Amino acid sequence: MSVSLYYSARRDEPLTDAETATVGRIAAARHASFPHPGEEGLHLYERGSDAAGQVLAGSTKLPRAPERVLPVIAHVLDSVTALRRALPGAAWHVHLDDLDVDWDEDEGYALPGMRDAGLLTELDGL
Template sequence: MAVRLHYSATRSLALSPDEIAVARGLVAAHNAAFPFEAELLTLSHPGDGALHGTTTLPAQDPFATLLGLAHWCRALTEVRRALPGTSWQVGVDGDPVPWDDEVGFGWPEQRDPALLALLEQGRTVS
């Protein structure tokens, strides 16, 4: 069963060409570093101050799904921070992904280096 990550951002002012380039550059950098065989992040053609996208999380194993989600949460955090004044909606199959002003999108477990290492280790064992 595929797990999907949905994201959108809106604001009253249109995104500038420079902002669009920065957002696309961040997404490209995170796509290049994505360590799984799965769909990559895409951004819709931003117009009138909005952008959105969706991606399927890796499904090779549960560890890959969780590690992939952590990766994309870091990516969307950087994009959000690069686009001031935007209002964001990020969710996994209809459930919202929490936002924290200090650390960004995701859950505390996704930022725990020890847990991430265990998940990575679990992938190599299975």
């Protein structure tokens, strides 16, 4: 059984050319800084015309190795945080399968404990 992180943004106005370029720059930078080769990082779907106003969407299949799950989640949520901040006025939905990931204006998207050094060390020992 796999677990995935899903992210999408909707708004009435389509992305501008400048926003599309910004999304591309953010995605490229986040791909370049992804620390786990062989695992899936930020994965944005190809955009087509969407009558429901979806301007961005993607998903990430999480690794099975316990020691990689939280670092991958943290990296992808940081990526989605950067994307959200670059697309004003969009309504975002970010969730880990059936669990919604809440937005915090200061921290962005995060799950409790995802940066806890003790937990990361414990998972690395599994």
